[in-house]
Every structure is written in structure tokens, then in C-alpha cells.
Amino acid sequence: MEKRGYHHGNLRQALIEAALRLIEKNGPTGFSLSEAAKDAGVTPAAVYRHFAGREDLIAECARQGYQIFADLMEHAWNGGAPSALAAFGATGRAYLAFARRFPGHYVAMFESGISPNRSPDLAAAAGRAEQVILNATEALTRHIPEARRPPPRMVAAHIRAMSHGVVELYARAPGGAAPYTPEDLLESGMGIYLRGLGLLPPDT
Incomplete structure (x- = not known):
């Protein structure tokens, strides 16, 4: 998946939607922030611009x-x-x-x-x-x-x-x-x- 970094249109909501997919699939403790970032198509570092942690x-x-x-x-x-x-x-x-x-x-x-x-x-x-x-x-x-x-x-x-x-x-x-x-x-x-x-x- 292409990394779109900070140019992602709505990174915050994209991360939320990625987390929702992962929660549904693996449960609330079954994913990491890195996995959410990967699912959203952004770098892990970009997550911390919006969320302090999982x-x-x-x-x-x-x-x-x-x-x-x-x-x-x-x-x-x-x-x-x-x-x-x-x-x-x-x-x-x-x-x-x-x-x-x-x-x-x-x-x-x-x-x-x-x-x-x-x-x-x-x-x-x-x-x-x-x-x-x-x-x-x-x-x-x-x-x-x-x-x-x-x-x-x-x-x-x-x-x-x-x-x-x-x-x-x-x-x-x-x-x-x-x-x-x-x-x-x-x-x-x-x-x-x-x-x-x-x-x-x-x-x-």
C-alpha cells in the first residue's frame, strides 16, 4: 500500500476508520497503532500527530x-x-x-x-x-x-x-x-x- 503520509486528505478520520475495521476483525486489543497506520496508508509517525496512543x-x-x-x-x-x-x-x-x-x-x-x-x-x-x-x-x-x-x-x-x-x-x-x-x-x-x-x- 502506498504511503501517503501527511498528504492524506483526512488522516484523522482515516485512522479512526482503519481502527474500526481492525477492532471488528481482531478486537480492541488485537492491533497496534502501526497496523492502523498501515491500514490507513500512512506512516506510523503520522498517527501521533492526532493520537497519543492506541x-x-x-x-x-x-x-x-x-x-x-x-x-x-x-x-x-x-x-x-x-x-x-x-x-x-x-x-x-x-x-x-x-x-x-x-x-x-x-x-x-x-x-x-x-x-x-x-x-x-x-x-x-x-x-x-x-x-x-x-x-x-x-x-x-x-x-x-x-x-x-x-x-x-x-x-x-x-x-x-x-x-x-x-x-x-x-x-x-x-x-x-x-x-x-x-x-x-x-x-x-x-x-x-x-x-x-x-x-x-x-x-x-
């Missing part, structure tokens, strides 16, 4: 991922329309869709060990995505009598854990052994959980 590069992949994720979740939530319950289900489907469509970003965000608090920009992007899920949870649990209403953050954490589990076990592994689609697994799991909270009628 973790900085992965953190930027995560930041961009959180921005995309938040946009998708906001679109799915749609202000709670047509109903809080329907919109809540849409956010679950959006979670699965994001993991499938942006696997490199997903791994950088949730499996790299990079803390969302690593930088103010990363924290802000992660916070916006988390706020969408929290808003959806608050709107949905508002109908539970206050005396037995669980904390919305706890409910949001449960739903995120369920979504992440479905992604890890079945959505990102081609030819997974699940007898049902990831969408059906997540929808049924959420249904059981929401029935337990009294937000859905008993399954007859």
Missing part, C-alpha cells in the same frame, strides 16, 4: 459510536410516540440494529475497557445516549404507583443488560445457535420483565 484512538472510535447510537435511539424513541410502550420497544430494536450495523463502534464503546469518563467529549456523548434510555424508562414507569415504582435508572440498567446479553450471545455471532431471532428474544424478555412490573397485562 487508547486515544479507540476512545475516539467510542465517542463517534456513542453519537451515532444516541441519534438512532432518539429517532427510535421519537418523543414517546405513538405510545411510551411502543416507543420503548423501538429503542430495543434500535439497540440491536446499532450493534449489527456498527460492530467496530459497539466493541469500542462496550468491550474495550475505555471508560466513558476518559474525556469530557466522550462522557458527553455517552451521557446523551444514556439519557435517551433513561427518558424512555421514566416515561414507561410513570404509570406504576409511586409506592412500588422501581428507580428508573435501575430499570434502564436491567434493559441495557438484557439488550447487551442478546447482542453478545446471538446478534453479532453469525449462525448463532438461538432457536429464535435476536429481535424475538429481546422482545419476549422485555415482555416478561414489563409484565413483572405490571406494565403489561398477564399473558393469556
Whole structure:
């Protein structure tokens, strides 16, 4: 591959895209900055004009991922329309869709060990995505009598854990052994959980 050095049109973004490809292929610890530079077609020295090290590069992949994720979740939530319950289900489907469509970003965000608090920009992007899920949870649990209403953050954490589990076990592994689609697994799991909270009628 030809080395284009500092004449690369958008070196910083090219390195991010190279890192995303390598993360998807080898995991967040399975590549070096030199490999990212080679994939982007630039010299290794050029990387340090934009990133102090591999973790900085992965953190930027995560930041961009959180921005995309938040946009998708906001679109799915749609202000709670047509109903809080329907919109809540849409956010679950959006979670699965994001993991499938942006696997490199997903791994950088949730499996790299990079803390969302690593930088103010990363924290802000992660916070916006988390706020969408929290808003959806608050709107949905508002109908539970206050005396037995669980904390919305706890409910949001449960739903995120369920979504992440479905992604890890079945959505990102081609030819997974699940007898049902990831969408059906997540929808049924959420249904059981929401029935337990009294937000859905008993399954007859």
C-alpha cells in the first residue's frame, strides 16, 4: 500500500476508520497503532500527530459510536410516540440494529475497557445516549404507583443488560445457535420483565 503520509486528505478520520475495521476483525486489543497506520496508508509517525496512543484512538472510535447510537435511539424513541410502550420497544430494536450495523463502534464503546469518563467529549456523548434510555424508562414507569415504582435508572440498567446479553450471545455471532431471532428474544424478555412490573397485562 502506498504511503501517503501527511498528504492524506483526512488522516484523522482515516485512522479512526482503519481502527474500526481492525477492532471488528481482531478486537480492541488485537492491533497496534502501526497496523492502523498501515491500514490507513500512512506512516506510523503520522498517527501521533492526532493520537497519543492506541487508547486515544479507540476512545475516539467510542465517542463517534456513542453519537451515532444516541441519534438512532432518539429517532427510535421519537418523543414517546405513538405510545411510551411502543416507543420503548423501538429503542430495543434500535439497540440491536446499532450493534449489527456498527460492530467496530459497539466493541469500542462496550468491550474495550475505555471508560466513558476518559474525556469530557466522550462522557458527553455517552451521557446523551444514556439519557435517551433513561427518558424512555421514566416515561414507561410513570404509570406504576409511586409506592412500588422501581428507580428508573435501575430499570434502564436491567434493559441495557438484557439488550447487551442478546447482542453478545446471538446478534453479532453469525449462525448463532438461538432457536429464535435476536429481535424475538429481546422482545419476549422485555415482555416478561414489563409484565413483572405490571406494565403489561398477564399473558393469556
